[in-house]
Amino acid sequence: MSSIFGGSGSSSTDAAPPKDLNARKEAVMASVRNELALANAQELINKTNDKCFAKCVTKPSTSLSSSEETCLSRCFDRYMEAFNIISHTYAARLTKERLEGQV
Numbered sequence: 001m002s003s004i005f006g007g008s009g010s011s012s013t014d015a016a017p018p019k020d021l022n023a024r025k026e027a028v029m030a031s032v033r034n035e036l037a038l039a040n041a042q043e044l045i046n047k048t049n050d051k052c053f054a055k056c057v058t059k060p061s062t063s064l065s066s067s068e069e070t071c072l073s074r075c076f077d078r079y080m081e082a083f084n085i086i087s088h089t090y091a092a093r094l095t096k097e098r099l100e101g102q103v
Contacts, residue, residue: 048079 056071057064
């Protein structure tokens, strides 16, 4: 009998082996994790740009002065340093909690 998707009825030979299914599941999960990491990085950069621009560029014009460029560079560097410290600390905490949970 045909299914609504155009194939024949399912049988035991149509089902994917569990290993193949698990591999596809892991691949999809890895892809989603990568997409989330990219979205988080983009959000961090956008927020950093907004906050640093508001702080450093008090009188917007057609170009940046050297002091505005310096301020923007330092502001962005500070945000990235803080982000790196927080993310490393968070990752270490997660690892520690996972190891403690396995004991």
